[in-house]
Amino acid sequence: MSDFDYNDNEAPYSDFEFSDQSFDDTEDNNDEIGYSSTDDGSAFDDDDIYGPRADTRKIYETDHKALxxxxxxxxxQSLIDDAHSILSLPKDTIATLLQTFNWRRDNLIERYMEDPDKVLSTSGVIDKPTTFQFETAESGYMCYICxxxxxxxxxxxxxxxxxxxxxxxxxxxxxxINEEGTSKDxxxxxxxxxxxxxxxxIKVLVTIDVYNKYKDLSLKSFVRSRNSIKWCPxxxxxxxxxxLVRDYELKTTVPSVTCANGHSFCFGCSxxxxxxxxxxxxxLWLQKSQDDSETANWIKANTKECSKCHAPIEKNGGCxxxxxxxxxxxxxxxxxGDWIKHGQAYYNCSRYDDKDSKESREAISDSRHSLERYLHYFNRYANHEQSARLDKKTYIxxxxxxxxxxxxxxxxxxQAQFLSQSFKILHQARKTLKWSYAFAYYLxxxxxxxxxxxxxxxxEFAVEQLSELFxxxxxxxxxxxxxxxxxxSYVGKRRIKLIxxxxxxxxxxxxKYVVDF
Amino acid sequence: MDICKRRLMKELSTAEKGLPSGLTLVSANDLTSWYIDITVDSNSLYQGQIYRLMFMYSPNYPMKVPNVQFVPDENRPIPIHPHIYANGHICLDILGDGWTPVQNTVSVCLSIQSMLAGNHTNERPPDNDSYVRSAPKYAQDSRFIYHDDSV
Known part of the structure; x- marks a missing residue:
């Protein structure tokens, strides 16, 4: 059995302290072009645009630390060192134990104090000063594998x-390591x-490339074990x-973060x-727009609704x-309007303004209205998304x-750098606009x-003007x-104002939202 | 020398000297695939019947698990067992995640033999039909979940 069945009820952050509370306050300084990885994220000194950087955190910013x-x-390493100084086991052994305990140092120490033998045996380690050694085969020895x-x-x-x-x-x-991608176990x-x-x-056995891969894999499993750390997507x-944003805080905040390479992303949903x-x-929006948008557009353009049951109907010929x-x-x-009142007027309708026809049209307007409302927001969202894609071209x-x-x-x-800097502001503003439409739809x-x-x-107005200038x-x-x-400068300020x-x-x-979530 | 080759040569020379009871080496023409006939001695559902196993070794053998499955023939059906699918694929942990290079062709055969000998349920796996319909050619490419170690 490889699973470790200690129940870990600790709060996810309880055993982690920040060594440095001075978070990078670079939210506005770095941005990226689409999801491109080639962006150098070079420091973008925009003091002349935004004015001197404020020391205090803005309301739309979230404390975070790029790692x-x-x-x-x-x-x-510091977790290993800490546990090593308390448990006085070899660091190698500690590393294995921590992996088994999902890097919860305090949990490991507590369990080890309670029952060291159980912890050692279930984690697959042996308390010995040397965990491996090389030796020369005695005569007559045959390796049982090869x-x-x-x-x-x-x-x-x-x-x-x-x-x-x-x-x-x-x-x-x-x-x-190579084929199965194992670092644990x-x-x-x-x-x-x-x-x-x-x-x-492992370090002395395998090639340096494989060892690096092994270290990367174990780093991945470390990051997986922390709710407070995420890879840049x-x-x-x-x-x-x-x-340190918690799940319940995601209802009142949007945790935008920026990684060490200057990529900004949302910590809540990556x-x-x-x-x-x-x-x-x-x-919700992505689901809705992926499922519905094209269909909704088509329905709006090509169908009318039955005034009784609101089923969408396409007229593909006939009278x-x-x-x-x-x-x-x-x-x-x-x-x-109701057909009965039309008599034999198959190809002409003269009853458009009749009371009865007006009432029928009103009955269907409600559900059409909600469709149109959605399309209003969706089309603006899609427009900015597409423009953001075109921005890449503009950028070149x-x-x-x-x-x-x-x-x-x-x-x-x-001096020529002002162009790419200005462009980054444009791109960022488009992205904000795009999501502001998704947000507004649910308000x-x-x-x-x-x-x-x-x-x-x-x-929006300022963004289009800026876009034109390019x-x-x-x-x-x-x-x-x-x-x-x-x-x-104006676009930058308006964006800040909006968020x-x-x-x-x-x-x-x-x-207040029109949906529950 | 190539570990895979040396190891298989060694296994082959041992096998040619004699296999445990109930196992017969049918062919091992090249070193990439072997066929072994298997019978179950004890009083079991499978008494008196011969089944044929196919072993396929990748160049990473024995680090990597060989592909092992039953292959049908005129006189050699696929045994009916809750962990053996109608297409010959076997759901056994040592043929997946549980493989270690310490195991070898004979030890796998013995495991399968005891898996058959210990079974008293004359049934295919519950998901047999759906699995066989969509199964890859080689059992090795399936990811089995070993939900039951008692059979």
Whole structure:
């Protein structure tokens, strides 16, 4: 049995302390282009745009700490060191024990104090100063794995006293790591032996590449065991973020975080940064838009609803005399009124303004209204999503432009940087706008939503103006640099305003939603 | 020398000297696949019947588990057993996650033999039909969940 059945009821964060409380406050300084991993995330000094950086945390920001791989190794190492100083077992053994205990140091120490033998045996370790050693085969020895019997070959003896030739151990561990992706439970190959091959033995057995992979795998299992640490979701990004946001807080906050490589994402759901929309609403929205949007668009464009049962009906030929397949109601396609009153007017309807026809149309307007409401928000959301994709193209153009500026106009590299910086602001604003529509869709109408939508349309207007400025010729851009920077500054401020107001509403629980989540 | 080759040569030379009772080496023409006939001696459901097992070894053998399954033939049916599917695939932990390089062809045969000898239920696995319909060619590519170790 490999599962460890100690019940771990500790609070998820109880055994973790921050060594450094000065969180990176870089939320606005780094952004990325789509989900591209090539972004260098270079420091983006926008003091001239936003003014000096505030020391205090803004309401829409969440405390977090970007962790590189080295930081993660250091955290693991310090957990090992701590437990080592208390339990006085070899560090190798401690590392294996911590893995078994999902890196809950305090839990391990407590259990070990209660019953050391049980902890050791269930974790597959043996309390010995040396957990492995190499030795030379005595004559007549044959390795039971490869059947090699060369005299004096090198053998590895594990702490459990089982041995085999060194090359078999090498192949065995490499196979486990490379093919099966195991870092935990790399056990002695002997049948029914639970002894875990220690880290230091693996280090001397396998090639450096395989060992690095092994370390990466164990780092992954460490991160998995922590609710407060998540990997950056960007492709090929190997940094992580630590954030103490709790699940229930996700109803009142959107934990946008930025990793050490400058990628921003949501800590709650590991999707892209979706300020100001809550994680739960993002999930609902994505489901809805994936399932419904195209269908809804088509229904809106091509169908009308039966005025009795609201079934959508497509008219694909024939006259105006309709008969609903669902409820058998007969009506006129033009005025939606009851057919009985139409007599023989098959191809002409003159009853559009009749009281009866008007009432029928009103009856169907409610459900159409909700569909139209959804499409209103969805189309704006989709528009910004698509524009954000096109932004990537624009970005490439922008880079070219800044080269032209440097070469033809003699603008310095630093000066030409304003283009890519401005572009990042545009991209970020689009993303915020996009999610603000998803958010607004789920809001119940009130005076606060009116203010929110005003902020939204202000930003939208400014974003489109800024976007237009990017279409200018390189020479024109140089002339109108001030205008571009002003617009950027404005867009940046409007974006902050929008997410700030939204975050205030979230933390004060002012927003009312049209859905339960 | 290649571990896989050396190990199989050794296993083959041992097998040629004689296998435990109930096992007959049918062919081991090349070193990548062997056929072994298996019978169950004791008073069991399978008395008097011969079954044929196929072993396929990858170049990573013995680090990697060999693919082992029953293969049908005119006189050699697939045994009926709650852990053996109608297509010959066997659900046995040592043929998946439980494999270690200490095991070998003969030890696998013995495990299967005892799995048959200890069974008194004349049934296919409950999910036989759905599994056989969608199963990959080799049992090794299936991920079994070993829910019952008593049979």
């Amino acid at each position: 590189t791989k080295t930081d993660l190794f250091d955290i693991c 059947c090699e019997d060369t005299p004096n070959m090198e053998l590895l003896r594990l702490g459990c006293n089982h041995r085999a030739c060194r090359s078999c151990f090498k192949y065995y561990t490499e196979q486990k 790399l056990r002695c190959p002997n049948e029914n032996c639970t002894f875990v091959i220690p880290d230091s033995a 960007y492709p090929d990004c190997d940094s992580a973020v630590e954030c 999707l892209e940064d979706h300020q100001p929309c809550l994680c739960a609403l993002v999930k 105006n005399h309709m008969k609903c397949k669902t409820c058998r109601h007969e009506f006129c396609w033009i005025c939606m 153009m922008v880079v070219k432009k800044s080269k032209v500026l440097q070469e033809s106009i003699g603008m310095s590299w630093i 119940e109408k009130s005076h606060v939503t009116t203010i929110f939508e005003d902020n939204q349309s202000d930003l 279409e200018m010729d390189a020479s024109e851009i140089a002339d109108r640099k001030v205008q571009l920077l002003d617009k950027c 700030e107001e939204a975050a205030k509403g979230l933390s004060a629980e002012e927003w």
